[in-house]
Amino acid sequence: MRFGISYRLHFRYSEAVFESQNEVRARPRDDDYQRVLSYTLISRPEVAVLSVLDYWGTTVQHLGIRAPHVELELVAQATVETKPHPQPGRAPALAALSDEKYRSDHFEFLVPSAHVLWQQGDLVEQRAIAAAAKADSVEELVSAVVAEVRSTLVYRQDCTDIGVTLLELIAGGEGVCQDFAHLALGMLRSVGVPCRYVSGYLFAANEADSGFVAATVQEDLVSVQTHAWIEVAVPGWGWWALDPTNGVEVGEHHVVIGYGRDYADVPPVRGVFAGSAVASVDAEVVISRQSTQNQQ
Amino acid sequence: MQQRVNSPNGLNSEMFDGYDASRTFDEAFESSGMARGTYQRIIERFAGLDAVEHQRLESLVADEFRRQGITFTVYSEDAGTERIWPMDLFPRLVAAAEWDELARGLSQRVAALNCFLADFYGGECEAIADGIVPRWLVVSSSGFERNAVGISVPHRAHCNIAGIDVVRGADGCYRVLEDNLRNPSGISYVVENRAALAKVCTWLFDDHAVQPTEQYGQMLRSTLESMAPSGRDSPHIVLLTPGIYNSAYFEHAFLARAMGVELVEGRDLVVDDHTVYSRTIEGLVRVDVIYRRIDDDFLDPVSFRPDSALGVPGLLGALRAGSVTVCNALGNGVVDDKGVYPYVPELIRYYLNAEPIIDNVPTFMMWDADQRAEALGRLNELVAKPVGASGGSGVLIGPHASQQELHAARTAIEAEPREWIVQELVQLSTLPAFVDDRFEARHLDLRPFVLTGEKTEVFPGGLTRVAMQRGSMIVNSSQGGGSKDTWVLAREAL
Numbered sequence: 001m002r003f004g005i006s007y008r009l010h011f012r013y014s015e016a017v018f019e020s021q022n023e024v025r026a027r028p029r030d031d032d033y034q035r036v037l038s039y040t041l042i043s044r045p046e047v048a049v050l051s052v053l054d055y056w057g058t059t060v061q062h063l064g065i066r067a068p069h070v071e072l073e074l075v076a077q078a079t080v081e082t083k084p085h086p087q088p089g090r091a092p093a094l095a096a097l098s099d100e101k102y103r104s105d106h107f108e109f110l111v112p113s114a115h116v117l118w119q120q121g122d123l124v125e126q127r128a129i130a131a132a133a134k135a136d137s138v139e140e141l142v143s144a145v146v147a148e149v150r151s152t153l154v155y156r157q158d159c160t161d162i163g164v165t166l167l168e169l170i171a172g173g174e175g176v177c178q179d180f181a182h183l184a185l186g187m188l189r190s191v192g193v194p195c196r197y198v199s200g201y202l203f204a205a206n207e208a209d210s211g212f213v214a215a216t217v218q219e220d221l222v223s224v225q226t227h228a229w230i231e232v233a234v235p236g237w238g239w240w241a242l243d244p245t246n247g248v249e250v251g252e253h254h255v256v257i258g259y260g261r262d263y264a265d266v267p268p269v270r271g272v273f274a275g276s277a278v279a280s281v282d283a284e285v286v287i288s289r290q291s292t293q294n295q296q
Numbered sequence: 297m298q299q300r301v302n303s304p305n306g307l308n309s310e311m312f313d314g315y316d317a318s319r320t321f322d323e324a325f326e327s328s329g330m331a332r333g334t335y336q337r338i339i340e341r342f343a344g345l346d347a348v349e350h351q352r353l354e355s356l357v358a359d360e361f362r363r364q365g366i367t368f369t370v371y372s373e374d375a376g377t378e379r380i381w382p383m384d385l386f387p388r389l390v391a392a393a394e395w396d397e398l399a400r401g402l403s404q405r406v407a408a409l410n411c412f413l414a415d416f417y418g419g420e421c422e423a424i425a426d427g428i429v430p431r432w433l434v435v436s437s438s439g440f441e442r443n444a445v446g447i448s449v450p451h452r453a454h455c456n457i458a459g460i461d462v463v464r465g466a467d468g469c470y471r472v473l474e475d476n477l478r479n480p481s482g483i484s485y486v487v488e489n490r491a492a493l494a495k496v497c498t499w500l501f502d503d504h505a506v507q508p509t510e511q512y513g514q515m516l517r518s519t520l521e522s523m524a525p526s527g528r529d530s531p532h533i534v535l536l537t538p539g540i541y542n543s544a545y546f547e548h549a550f551l552a553r554a555m556g557v558e559l560v561e562g563r564d565l566v567v568d569d570h571t572v573y574s575r576t577i578e579g580l581v582r583v584d585v586i587y588r589r590i591d592d593d594f595l596d597p598v599s600f601r602p603d604s605a606l607g608v609p610g611l612l613g614a615l616r617a618g619s620v621t622v623c624n625a626l627g628n629g630v631v632d633d634k635g636v637y638p639y640v641p642e643l644i645r646y647y648l649n650a651e652p653i654i655d656n657v658p659t660f661m662m663w664d665a666d667q668r669a670e671a672l673g674r675l676n677e678l679v680a681k682p683v684g685a686s687g688g689s690g691v692l693i694g695p696h697a698s699q700q701e702l703h704a705a706r707t708a709i710e711a712e713p714r715e716w717i718v719q720e721l722v723q724l725s726t727l728p729a730f731v732d733d734r735f736e737a738r739h740l741d742l743r744p745f746v747l748t749g750e751k752t753e754v755f756p757g758g759l760t761r762v763a764m765q766r767g768s769m770i771v772n773s774s775q776g777g778g779s780k781d782t783w784v785l786a787r788e789a790l
Contacts, residue, residue: 105431
């Protein structure tokens, strides 16, 4: 499928700020399942943008505005073509998770990270172990843990902040897409399954509604937020992408920006400014489905 | 049985009365009590003093340090945290040939570590692919800085200023105890020790040709100049300090003055269009090289710790743009990690195709089940160190530990084996140090400094630290240690 994506961030400051410095991660990546046909980042005030690949292979764009300003508008515009993901190969036996080289290769995705913290014996691990008890294969184990996350959390827009802990999520019983992803990562890692956080865009009526879109949506334009999901390293096969918020495998409606251990490795925007102003931000992602019939 | 030194070389002096050179390798005296050749004349000089005269000279040196404001900071105490820098007058002497060998070994080690940092952060990761160092160990290091990946470093010299801590054991052999490739401090004391000793005890130098130390500022400056981004002739260098509350602030000010460069704090720098500028009374001046003495995490609040007020917003973008060089490079903490230390001899063989000239202290890796079992079985004879420790904190010395302390250490190691190494106890070598009214043998170590830019140079000597408590092996100044001037002797003695 081909999508036109426009991700707009509009910062407003209560008084003039200056020496603002920002990092943006909004460009979709090129990989086996998606191809970026065009991408631009527009900044008002207009400044030079430096684009580089970070450690994770995500495009990061640095930009700074030294002169005083009362607003900053960033618009990332991309055209992306996606393909469906294949099904994971024959489900490997659980013993494959213990392979030493496999664990060393994926070590960063097996251990706690800034937003994916758990401890031996805590509720995160207990629930994961209980959910995984009946699984006979890696695929079954992952599906069981994701189902456990979905029975633990109810989706509610804007219900949490990024600093929330996994135990707070379990106690609160609700979350947004980052929370579904982080809790799934914590549970999977606690039972020895390497997995990573994915930041991206989802073509759906809202971020918890991909099933609806895939089945019946007739509209060709949606207005949403950035989305988050996970990828699991399946031994002998590769990365298996799942969307815990929606309970579906990731497909051609998902557009990847990048991945990391958790949100902190791939935040859409991060910045500082000088001045004592109060900042507010409007963020919006508009995705339009485009025809590809004449583009053979 | 103790052997005593009564009158070295027939000199009738009370200064060395009862000196015990037999506990371990003494650098000045053989265990028989005979002075070693290198030290013969210096011992005669000190033997010719009496205690009162020696104390008078010590107080002159202390006055000199006080006048110059040469102090160090002890964080743990409530009051009086600034202390006058302690120096024992009896210098450490290193013969020319011995120094040459040691310097070759230090250059070799730092070269291999620089190869590893360039390999790892450059993205090739060949040493990991070839199985020299396990990937999981490196990526789990708290010193691994992911933002350093992909920043191009001139001459692939990631560590421009290294402080390698070496010790000599009972066999007299030098061994590396610890690598410091982030922000090693102490060089200012090396220079000031020499300046004070030469001023107060000029006559001490009469019999020896000693390699000078006052050129450090020039050496450092030319090293840093060679690190400027290409095309930047006459580079503008600044020294970035966290400010006056940092324990090494004295050294930051000292080095900026010695190099003739600006001493700046984060707020004195600003990034515009991915280029770093210094705010001066003549307007913004472009900065090419930043000798930073602040930790990685604090360098840029955009990309690192958002609460850091010490850094420069946008600095990472400027580094990624290649418009400025930060020295030392980001992420060197990965090799300061004591978990990586045991692999350094293999890294030397791998990158340089040579045998290590200076060995490691024999080390057990706690994440290896067999080595762990062996080490924990005789922990009471060994030394356990947290992999991230510095300044001697958290170190357990087996023979000095109680049963409870040993038990607690075993439990901690079993719980988090990646966080610990265990080493054979090194009986540090000794030298005479003046205690009360005579010389007694005290344990010491040495931190030489290796500078790497376009070329590598080992600064002659280094910081000799000495444990002033009898029998103590803790040489850190924060824990009551003293220092000595370190003399590298020129080839032709007078």
